[in-house]
Amino acid sequence: MAAEGRHPIADFDHNSERHSADPVGSYRALRDVGPVAWSEHHGGYWILSDYRSVFEAARDDETFSSARTGDGGEGLSVVIPKTPMHFHIPIEIDPPEFRKWRKILNPITAPAAIERLERMVRYYVTWFIDDIIERGECDLANVIGVPSIVTVDWLGLDVADWKRYASAHHAVLAAVRGSAEWEQAVTVDLPYLEGRTREVIAARRAEPADDIISYLVQCEVDGRTITDDEVYSMVDLLLAGGVGTTASLVSNTVVWLYQHQDVRRRLIDDPGLIDKAIEEFLRYFSPTQGLARTVSQDTDFQGCPMKKGDRVLLAWASANRDPEQFDEPDQVDIERWPNRHTAFGIGVHRCAGSHLGRAMAKELLTQILHRMGDYVVDLEALEPYPHQGTNTGWQRIPATFTPGPRLLEDTPR
Numbered sequence: 001m002a003a004e005g006r007h008p009i010a011d012f013d014h015n016s017e018r019h020s021a022d023p024v025g026s027y028r029a030l031r032d033v034g035p036v037a038w039s040e041h042h043g044g045y046w047i048l049s050d051y052r053s054v055f056e057a058a059r060d061d062e063t064f065s066s067a068r069t070g071d072g073g074e075g076l077s078v079v080i081p082k083t084p085m086h087f088h089i090p091i092e093i094d095p096p097e098f099r100k101w102r103k104i105l106n107p108i109t110a111p112a113a114i115e116r117l118e119r120m121v122r123y124y125v126t127w128f129i130d131d132i133i134e135r136g137e138c139d140l141a142n143v144i145g146v147p148s149i150v151t152v153d154w155l156g157l158d159v160a161d162w163k164r165y166a167s168a169h170h171a172v173l174a175a176v177r178g179s180a181e182w183e184q185a186v187t188v189d190l191p192y193l194e195g196r197t198r199e200v201i202a203a204r205r206a207e208p209a210d211d212i213i214s215y216l217v218q219c220e221v222d223g224r225t226i227t228d229d230e231v232y233s234m235v236d237l238l239l240a241g242g243v244g245t246t247a248s249l250v251s252n253t254v255v256w257l258y259q260h261q262d263v264r265r266r267l268i269d270d271p272g273l274i275d276k277a278i279e280e281f282l283r284y285f286s287p288t289q290g291l292a293r294t295v296s297q298d299t300d301f302q303g304c305p306m307k308k309g310d311r312v313l314l315a316w317a318s319a320n321r322d323p324e325q326f327d328e329p330d331q332v333d334i335e336r337w338p339n340r341h342t343a344f345g346i347g348v349h350r351c352a353g354s355h356l357g358r359a360m361a362k363e364l365l366t367q368i369l370h371r372m373g374d375y376v377v378d379l380e381a382l383e384p385y386p387h388q389g390t391n392t393g394w395q396r397i398p399a400t401f402t403p404g405p406r407l408l409e410d411t412p413r
């Protein structure tokens with residue numbers, strides 16, 4: 001779409017190699033253009049890059065819709081360009097319809113429900129670290145596979161498939177669109193996994209077990225049981241949300257802590273600092289860098305002429321570095337408080353999995369720091385996600401450390 005009066009125009013593409021090489025610098029340059037700018041890439045889209053604009057748009061669902069429409073192509077509405085993916089509930093539904101769906105997710109993602117999962121999370125983290133602890137060397141990115149296996153197990157999917165779920169969902173967002181890895185995920189792995197997931201949904205409908213899919217198949221909206229297709233739409237979103245984001249957070253954090261050993265020491269010596277530190281790492285790394293909306297009516301937003309159907313990127317990562325909102329935003333202050341970061345989004349679609357994400361990140365970081373706290377990362381051999389437009393992180397983190405004992409026999413699930 002040509003600019004047609006849309007201004008200011010920025011030379012910006014969050015899917016480009018240039019952006020992936022330095023997302024923080026790229027967003028900083030964009031904020032210098034202005035808080036709202038128009039990019040002509042991907043059919044044209046607005047980018048909101050300061051805290052105030054992101055905050056206001058995320059809270060205005062009437063103007064900035066999350067619904068799946070034909071504007072901007074076919075596929076998942078909350079990314080630019082849209083990616084081929086099954087309709088996701090509730091992230092692609094606007095209020096008021098949205099509320100009845102989110103109500104279904106709230107009880108299973110609330111703090112009390114996540115507390116009940118702590119044992120499972122601890123078991124998997126212990127198991128993954130036990131697997132490498134006697135060797136004294138590993139790829140830390142493999143240890144960070146924990147969020148995927150936890151999500152697969154929690155949902156009630158076949159744990160034997162966890163790696164395939166993890167790599168397919170990772171590739172869709174973190175591989176370069178059109179690359180062999182991306183194509184494999186979109187055309188082979190995701191369709192295969194959809195079949196596997198639907199088999200489990202049908203099986204739980206026939207005979208419920210003690211898992212999230214069994215809960216979902218029994219839920220009702222508007223006085224009727226939800227269909228298998230609707231259950232699939234929720235399960236696939238929970239997978240997409242659970243698999244990549246926490247891994248992105250923890251991978252960035254472990255590398256940064258190796259590069260900042262004074263902070264690593266403080267966290268080892270004073271475990272009570274970890275909760276606030278995680279909030280700061282969420283702000284600083286913004287695992288989900290930005291998500292999209294579609295303008296539902298012509299509007300003037302911060303002096304910019306937006307038209308019905310325009311696509312808009314809400315750059316959570318950039319809002320999190322806005323100096324108007326955060327003192328010294330490019331510094332990590334593990335005791336920063338208050339810390340009203342946007343890493344989990346803002347408004348009605350704010351992350352349903354935030355408590356689970358935090359719990360998994362906390363257990364992973366705690367065990368890594370306490371069981372292999374002298375780890376040395378081979379910085380030369382680090383491999384970043386090839387595409388950092390949606391999730392940032394490291395997919396290979398070779399590390400060495402002083403070997404230690406396995407623990408698993410002491411940690412029953």
Ligand code: HEM
Binds near residue numbers: 090243291357
């Ligand atoms: C560090 C970890 C995580 C980060 C940074 C993150 C980030 C986000 C963000 C930014 C949104 C807002 C979407 C929007 O406004 O369009 C969101 C929504 C969502 N997330 Fe997360 N997420 C994380 C972990 C998880 C986990 C572990 C799960 C599930 C197991 C999950 C499930 C969801 C769901 C279901 C939504 C949609 C909520 C709705 O539409 O009402 N997330 N997440």
